[in-house]
Amino acid sequence: MFGNMLESVVGFNILIAILLAVVKFDAFDTIYGSFQLVLVLQATYFILILRGVNKMVDVVTNRVFDTYNRFSPLNNNQNESLATLSSLKRFARDQKFKKALTREADIKAREAQLFDIKEHAPEVHTTKKRPFMGLCCQNCTLTSRESLVSKTTESLALRNILNYQLPQHSNGFLHRTFSHLYQVYELKKFDYPQVADLVWKDERLKRAIEKTTIQQFQDSEISDDEFYSQLLKGNQRRARKLLYDMRSTLSDFLLRFTSWVLYKLLSCFLTSVVVHPGQVEMLKKAGNSNLPVIFLPLHRSHLDYILISFILLNNNIRSPLVAAGDNLRIPFFGSLLRGLGAFFIRRRMDPAMGRKDYIYKAVLHTYMNNCLRAGHNMEFFLEGGRTRTGKPCMPKYGILSVILDTFMDGTIEDALLVPISVNYEKLVDGNFIREQLGKPKEMETFGSAIKGIWSVLNSNYGMMRIDFNQPFSLRELVKTFNMSGKMTPNGVKKTLKSNPSTTSLYGTDIVSEELKTLVESISKHIIYDCAQSTCIMSTNALAFLLLTKHREGASIEELVNTLDNLRKELEYAGRDIGFSGDSLDVINYAVDMLGPALVRKERTNNEEIIKPIAILPNVIELTYYSNTVVPHFALESIVAIAIGALDKSSGSVVQQDLVDNVLDLCDILQYEFLFCKPCQSLEQVVSSCIDDLVIRKQIFLVDDAEDTELNVRSRKLARQLVDDGEEEQYPEKVYKVNPNKSAVDTLSYLRGILMPLVESYSITAFALDKLVGRQLLESELIKDIFDELKMQLSLGTVKYDESISVDPIKNALKVFQKWGTLECHSEKKLRLYYLRDDQDDSESVKALYHKVNKYRQSF
Structure with missing residues (x-):
C-alpha cells in the first residue's frame, strides 16, 4: 500500500511539472505565489490519499483548475491553457476507467487463488523441536528434576564446541589471530589442592597398616619385636608407594595447555564435537552449589574423559579427578593423564587375595574421601572398561560404593550425580574384533599409543556427541529408595537381581552388607538413564537397519523408507537422533563413514543396491554400531520371540502365558540389557510394552470394545494402583494373533x-x-x-x-x-x-x- 501511495505522489508531482511547463511563468507575479501553489497542491493530494477518496483524479483536476483561475491573469493565452487542462482532465478520466478494470481483474484473481487454497491446502512444514535429553527420573528424584533447568535452557540449539567464537568485545587483531590462546587465557582459574599428605596422616590408613602387620605377624612362625617392626616398615613403604602410584597431580596450567592443543588437533579427525548449551548451563549451576559433582559417563573410547574435561574447562566448570585403570600408567602418557586429573586404580583383583588387602582398600578409600572433602569433583566409569559390543555394560560397584560410604559417614552432606552419554559416528579406538573372536586383549604400551595417535590424526571419525544428563541429588535418591522399600530383597515382584562382581575393584566389599543392594540399584539406574539419553548416529541407524531388515541388501528407495520409519519410531519414543536432513543424504553419508569393509554398494539392473558385509569378522564391527539402537527395541524383540515360543494352534495367546515367557527370557538376558529402571516393576513395564504393540503395531487383532487406546491407558493405571493380590481377580485376557502379512513381517523383524x-x-x-x-x-x-x-x-x-x-x-x-x-x-x-x-x-x-x-x- 505504501508503495502504491509513493508511486501516486511521484506521478502527481510529474503532473504539476507538466502544468507549470504549459502555463507561462510570467503569469505568476511573485515567488510567493508559486511556492503557495505547489504547497496547496501537494497538501491537498496527500489529504486525499489518506482519506481514500474514490474520485481522486477528478477532484485534484478541479482543484488545479480553480487554483489556476485564482492566480493567473486574464490574457489571450488563457483559453489555450484551459484547453490543455481539459485534455488533462479527460486523460485522467480514462486512466481512472482503466484502473477500475484492473482492480476488478485483481479481485477475480484473488478470489480464484483463495478458492484454490481452500480446495488444495499446501502442506505446512514446521520445525520439530529437538527433545531435551537426560532429565531426572520423576519417580526417584522429583525435586532434582525441577531444579537447574528451565524452558529457556531446553530450547537452546546444539553447538559445535570446535567452532569457537570470540566475544564481541574482543575483536582486535591479536585476539582474532590467536583466538584459541586468548580463549584458554581467559578461562576461570580453579585451585586443585593435593591431598596425598593428608591421606598419609589419616587414621584409617594407619589402622589398616597395623591390622595387616598384626595378621602377617600372627601367620608367621617368628615372634620377636624386631620382625614385627620390619613388617610394619614394609607395609608403610608399600602404602606410600600405592599412594604415590595412585595420586593425581591435576594442574591448571597443563589443562589450559592441553585445551589449546586439542583445539588444533581435534579438527584433524573430528568434524564436530556437539553439546547442548542447556545441559552445560545446568552443570554451571550445579558447580555453584558447593557440592561435589560426580560425573558418570558411559565408556566407549579413551577420548571420552579427555573431551569431557575439555568441555568442562572451556565452560568454566571445575575439572574432575578421573578414576583410570592402572593399565594406562605407561611412560609419558601416564604422567600426562595424571596431570590432567587421572588417579590410577586397579581394575581387577584376585578374589581370594583382594578382600584381605586392607592397605590398598584404605589407601583408595582415604584418598577419595579427602579429595571430596577438599572440594574436588570426581569422574569414573560405572562400566569399569570400554564397551566391546556397543551396548552399555553391566555396572561395577566399587567406586560408587566408596562415594556412597563417604556420604553415609557424613564426610560430605550430599553429592550431585551426573550421568553422561557419549557416542561417535565412527569408533576412534578400534573395533574390538580380536577380543570378540576370543583373542586376549593387548596391553597398552608407549609404542601402541604413538601408533594409535598417528592413525587417528590421519583418519576421519565424523561427529562426536556428548549429552550431560540433569544432575540429581544423591541424598534425595537414597531417601526415595529407602522410603519406597524397593531396596529390600522382596521389595518388588519379579525384579531381576544380580550378584556384584568379585573381580572388580573389591566388588562392594568396601561398604556394609545392607548397602550393597542400594549401590546396585543406583548404579543400574544411572546406566539405564545413560542408555536412554544416548544419541543415535547415522552409522548406528544404517547398521541396525541392514542387520535386522535388509541383511540381503536393499535399494536406496527401500532404505530411505525404512530409515524414515525408524526416525519416526525414535522420535515417538522421545529419543534424539544425531543427524538431520533428507534420509537419502543421510544414508549416503553413513555408507561412506562405515566404509566398504562393512557396507558395499552394488548396481543390479540399473538399480543401486546397498548390502551389509554380514560375515565374520566384519559383522562383529557392524554389530557394534547397530547395538546402540538395539536397547531401545530390546523389550519389543523379547515379546516377539516369546510369542514364537508359545502354542498358537488355536490362533490365540493367553496374556499371562506371554508375560511369563517374556519375564523368563528377560531373566536369561539379564546381563545383556537393563529392561527397566530399578524403581519400576518389570512386570508392569512388560505389560505396557505388550499394550503398545497391540495398539501401534497391531501384532494382535484388536477388539474395539476392549483395546481402544483409552482402555489400554486405563489398564496401565489400574496396574499401578492395584495390589498384587487383587490383580488375580481379573479374568485372563486372550490375544488373537493377527495373520495379516504386515503383522507377521513386524514380528519377524522384531524377533x-x-x-x-x-x-x-x-x-x-x-x-x-x-x-x-x-x-x-x-x-x-x-x-x-x-x-x-x-x-x-x-x-x-x-x-x-x-x-x-x-x-x-x-x-x-x-x-x-x-x-x-x-x-x-x-x-x-x-x-x-x-x-x-x-x-x-x-x-x-x-x-x-x-x-x-x-x-x-x-x-
Missing part, C-alpha cells in the same frame, strides 16, 4: 533383533555337555563353544554370524552360574569351570539347553 544373542546362549548351554565329569579353563571352554557355533553355522542351524562372539558367551556362563548349574573357581588370572555336583550329568545339561533353545523356534 531378528535379539535372535543372535539367543543363539549364542542356546549353543553355550548345549556345549556344557563337555563339562560332564570334567573341569575346563575358561579359555578352553570358550574355544569349545566357538567350535560348536562355527560348526552349526556351517550346517545352517545357526543363522547369524554375529552369534560367534565372546561377550554373549561369557554372559551366558554368568547366568548359568547364577542359576546354580555352573561353578567357577578363580585363582590369579585363571578361571576354572565345572558343573555342580547335583547338575553333573547329561540330563541336567539337556534340560538347561531346552529351557533356552525353545526361544529359537520359528513362528
